[in-house]
Amino acid sequence: MRDANExxxxxxxxxxxxxxxxxxxxxxxxxxxxxxxxxxDHNEIGEALRLLAWIIVEHDKRISAAALAKLRxxxxxxxxxxxxxxxxxxxxxx
Numbered sequence: 001m002r003d004a005n006e007x008x009x010x011x012x013x014x015x016x017x018x019x020x021x022x023x024x025x026x027x028x029x030x031x032x033x034x035x036x037x038x039x040x041d042h043n044e045i046g047e048a049l050r051l052l053a054w055i056i057v058e059h060d061k062r063i064s065a066a067a068l069a070k071l072r073x074x075x076x077x078x079x080x081x082x083x084x085x086x087x088x089x090x091x092x093x094x
Contacts, residue, residue, distance in 0.1 A: 013074075017045055020070045021052065027061050046078030057085035062093045 021028075021036050028036070032055050039048035049071060056063060063071075068089065075084070 014040065014045070016070070017048065017074055020067065020074065021048075023067060024052075024061075024063065027063060028055065032059070046075065049075040050079045050083055053079075053088055054085050056091050057087055060091070062091055065092050068092050 017040060018037075021033065021040070025033065036048050036052050036055070039045070039051060053071060053075070055061065068091075
């Protein structure tokens with residue numbers, strides 16, 4: 001059973017991840033946003049972040065350096081570096 005601090009930390013982490021996805025509303029189309037949110041809703045945060053990274057690369061999306069930093073920070077420890085798409089850093093707006 002999780003203690004209150006662990007539960008609070010998880011809730012805060014989920015809020016941060018959702019905030020990142022919301023900050024990309026102008027970048028993601030509705031179906032992409034819904035697909036990422038689906039994984040978050042099912043507590044598959046690593047998969048949601050991996051998917052988000054692949055959407056950015058495969059659909060040639062542009063994101064801010066701050067959004068990329070958050071994506072990498074939140075994925076750290078959940079997504080293996082080799083599972084992230086190559087060239088992700090090339091999708092940052094100058």
